[in-house]
Amino acid sequence: MRVALVGASVDVERLRAKLDDSMDVVGEFTTMAEARNADVAVDAYLVAPDLHRRDDDLHEPLTARELEVLEHLAAGLSNKSIAARLEISDQTVKFHVASITGKLGVTNRTEAVRRALRLGLIAL
Numbered sequence: 001m002r003v004a005l006v007g008a009s010v011d012v013e014r015l016r017a018k019l020d021d022s023m024d025v026v027g028e029f030t031t032m033a034e035a036r037n038a039d040v041a042v043d044a045y046l047v048a049p050d051l052h053r054r055d056d057d058l059h060e061p062l063t064a065r066e067l068e069v070l071e072h073l074a075a076g077l078s079n080k081s082i083a084a085r086l087e088i089s090d091q092t093v094k095f096h097v098a099s100i101t102g103k104l105g106v107t108n109r110t111e112a113v114r115r116a117l118r119l120g121l122i123a124l
Contacts, residue, residue: 001023003024004025004027004028005048007030008030012048015046031120032047033120033121033122033123036067042064044063045061046061062104065096068086069082069093070113070121070122073100073109074117097112100112
């Protein structure tokens with residue numbers, strides 16, 4: 001599996017030490033936005049938790065598709081517009097939004113974007 005590691009160098013090194021041989025690390029990035037902009041073909045982004053910021057730890061990382069949906073949320077697009085751009089149903093977008101808000105521990109789209117920005121998952 002091709003993965004990109006995301007986080008501060010000390011956190012990425014800690015994460016790298018826990019990976020097994022089935023993971024092929026194809027890049028290391030400080031922020032998720034930097035990783036996405038690098039346009040590297042990966043199967044997954046592994047975000048190294050910052051052990052010094054407990055309130056910002058994600059219990060479960062966002063999938064690549066959830067990150068795409070989140071970027072469109074940050075751009076202010078509706079579910080219907082996101083669905084058209086990603087060529088999926090608006091019900092699927094609704095499912096992704098629910099998953100994103102749950103994983104980020106927020107209750108709505110605006111809070112999701114705010115928290116994602118603070119965590120470095122997206123950039124405006």
